[in-house]
Amino acid sequence: MLKEEQAQISHECDDCPIRHRAVCARCEADELDLLEAIKYYRSFEAGQTVIWSGDKMDFVGSVVTGIATLTQTMEDGRTQMVGLLLPSDFVGRPGRDGSAYDVVATTDLVMCCFRKKPFEQMMERTPHIAQRLLEMTLDELDAAREWMLVLGRKTAREKIASLLSIIARRDATLNLRPTEGALVFDLPLTREAMADYLGLTLETVSRQISALKRDGVIHLEGKRHVTVPDFTRLMEEAGDDADGGMFA
Amino acid sequence: MLKEEQAQISHECDDCPIRHRAVCARCEADELDLLEAIKYYRSFEAGQTVIWSGDKMDFVGSVVTGIATLTQTMEDGRTQMVGLLLPSDFVGRPGRDGSAYDVVATTDLVMCCFRKKPFEQMMERTPHIAQRLLEMTLDELDAAREWMLVLGRKTAREKIASLLSIIARRDATLNLRPTEGALVFDLPLTREAMADYLGLTLETVSRQISALKRDGVIHLEGKRHVTVPDFTRLMEEAGDDADGGMFA
DNA sequence: GGTCCTCTTTGACCCAGATCAAGCGCGCGA
DNA sequence: TCGCGCGCTTGATCTGGGTCAAAGAGGACC
Numbered sequence: 394m395l396k397e398e399q400a401q402i403s404h405e406c407d408d409c410p411i412r413h414r415a416v417c418a419r420c421e422a423d424e425l426d427l428l429e430a431i432k433y434y435r436s437f438e439a440g441q442t443v444i445w446s447g448d449k450m451d452f453v454g455s456v457v458t459g460i461a462t463l464t465q466t467m468e469d470g471r472t473q474m475v476g477l478l479l480p481s482d483f484v485g486r487p488g489r490d491g492s493a494y495d496v497v498a499t500t501d502l503v504m505c506c507f508r509k510k511p512f513e514q515m516m517e518r519t520p521h522i523a524q525r526l527l528e529m530t531l532d533e534l535d536a537a538r539e540w541m542l543v544l545g546r547k548t549a550r551e552k553i554a555s556l557l558s559i560i561a562r563r564d565a566t567l568n569l570r571p572t573e574g575a576l577v578f579d580l581p582l583t584r585e586a587m588a589d590y591l592g593l594t595l596e597t598v599s600r601q602i603s604a605l606k607r608d609g610v611i612h613l614e615g616k617r618h619v620t621v622p623d624f625t626r627l628m629e630e631a632g633d634d635a636d637g638g639m640f641a
Numbered sequence: 642m643l644k645e646e647q648a649q650i651s652h653e654c655d656d657c658p659i660r661h662r663a664v665c666a667r668c669e670a671d672e673l674d675l676l677e678a679i680k681y682y683r684s685f686e687a688g689q690t691v692i693w694s695g696d697k698m699d700f701v702g703s704v705v706t707g708i709a710t711l712t713q714t715m716e717d718g719r720t721q722m723v724g725l726l727l728p729s730d731f732v733g734r735p736g737r738d739g740s741a742y743d744v745v746a747t748t749d750l751v752m753c754c755f756r757k758k759p760f761e762q763m764m765e766r767t768p769h770i771a772q773r774l775l776e777m778t779l780d781e782l783d784a785a786r787e788w789m790l791v792l793g794r795k796t797a798r799e800k801i802a803s804l805l806s807i808i809a810r811r812d813a814t815l816n817l818r819p820t821e822g823a824l825v826f827d828l829p830l831t832r833e834a835m836a837d838y839l840g841l842t843l844e845t846v847s848r849q850i851s852a853l854k855r856d857g858v859i860h861l862e863g864k865r866h867v868t869v870p871d872f873t874r875l876m877e878e879a880g881d882d883a884d885g886g887m888f889a
Numbered sequence: 890g891g892t893c894c895t896c897t898t899t900g901a902c903c904c905a906g907a908t909c910a911a912g913c914g915c916g917c918g919a
Numbered sequence: 920t921c922g923c924g925c926g927c928t929t930g931a932t933c934t935g936g937g938t939c940a941a942a943g944a945g946g947a948c949c
Contacts, residue, residue, distance in 0.1 A: 544792035
């Protein structure tokens with residue numbers, strides 16, 4: 394909690410790293426001023442739970458830096474990740490009180506938050522916010538449906554390749570690295586978290602990553618640092634059309 | 642195509658069966674008049690494809706009666722259903738030209754359509770429409786995430802029970818039947834379509850339905866007419882908390 | 890009333906991935 | 920510097936659901 398207080402250092406929206414991608418992306422200067430007046434930052438350490446499923450959630454917000462996950466758990470402990478929240482992603486649902494999922498910080502995390510009530514009022518008055526939120530929600534819905542294909546119909550190897558290509562792609566667009574040649578990135582998830590995302594066991598994840606390494610689809614430095622020498626090859630392994638590639 | 646023309650019989654929004662649940666649910670009388678002026682009906686026969694994935698889509702619309710499915714297909718033919726569209730559900734995405742999925746009528750289908758351009762303009766001028774669309778999209782996102790748990794972590798038997806309970810629930814709210822005692826409904830999907838929804842093969846679907854019948858969880862009359870004597874039992878079989886029940 | 894044809898059921902067998910069980914290796918705290 | 924723990928790898932075995940194959944059950948059409 395003290396940590397959270399410290400994080401409330403002054404941040405200007407103008408030089409916010411997610412200014413042009415988050416829910417505020419379409420706001421004009423004056424609208425941004427209003428948001429700036431009611432926003433506050435919260436930070437979390439890796440492993441900390443942001444909210445538990447079913448808990449009352451009196452804020453909404455955007456991931457500024459770090460990574461969080463959305464997970465669902467059955468009574469007997471089986472868990473399924475249902476969302477991977479990267480910088481600029483939105484957390485929380487206007488018009489609902491409780492959280493439907495566990496939200497967990499998997500790395501150190503900074504969020505830009507708004508108390509729900511004021512945000513909802515703002516949304517009614519500022520179409521730019523509602524428009525952007527609709528757009529982001531539709532994108533998430535598409536991503537969720539893409540993921541349903543992965544979960545329902547892909548083999549373990551294809552699942553791993555799909556996850557790697559998604560992380561690689563999002564990492565590339567976020568960091569604006571060139572997409573030519575080899576892609577390099579760090580896995581932000583443990584083997585177990587990957588298993589929860591993919592509907593697999595952590596042993597299978599480990600085995601398939603080893604297999605992809607053995608077959609030269611990826612290189613590993615340590616456990617987390619990944620090099621993809623040929624992205625098209627990875628896409629093929631994922632079972633995707635090798636075109637749906639690298640834009641926006 | 643002739644069939645579609647015929648379907649343009651006069652329908653009044655006032656006595657539309659999905660008036661209070663569709664994208665127009667929040668519209669005032671005057672807003673409704675504007676929509677009424679630009680809407681048109683299209684009908685499709687069972688089995689007909691509404692749009693192919695990738696095709697240009699110059700309209701959006703709501704399912705009025707009947708059932709449609711959203712599916713994704715891999716090059717080698719593996720297919721995954723990613724959406725089940727019941728009356729009042731919305732089809733199409735404002736701000737995107739092509740369809741991301743195959744949309745197929747699984748029963749005879751009537752849709753209330755709007756050409757995309759006018760609808761988008763309308764959305765900008767009528768916050769009630771955008772608000773309702775956001776709400777519906779958030780609901781669909783929740784449903785998709787629920788489904789990710791089903792696909793990723795449930796057994797074949799649990800998957801079947803989950804599908805049955807979802808159909809039973811939606812059918813009950815749609816037809817406003819009392820939820821006391823036995824639930825009765827018709828399966829709107831073939832075994833193959835169920836398999837595509839659940840990430841199973843049609844043989845496994847058939848076997849598990851037989852097993853649920855043998856164990857008295859459901860009764861079957863013919864292949865499609867289902868009776869659920871004890872809904873709580875079905876929920877347990879689905880692996881869900883037996884509470885998240887029967888409201889709205 | 891017979892004959893397709895599509896949807897479905899059921900059986901026999903097989904395999905991808907789960908489960909159970911050792912170990913490895915790196916970072917951290919004492 | 921050591922040891923301890925957590926994340927990870929790898930092996931051996933088991934099994935749920937896939938695959939392949941055959942046959943029943945309604946319709947719809949002639």
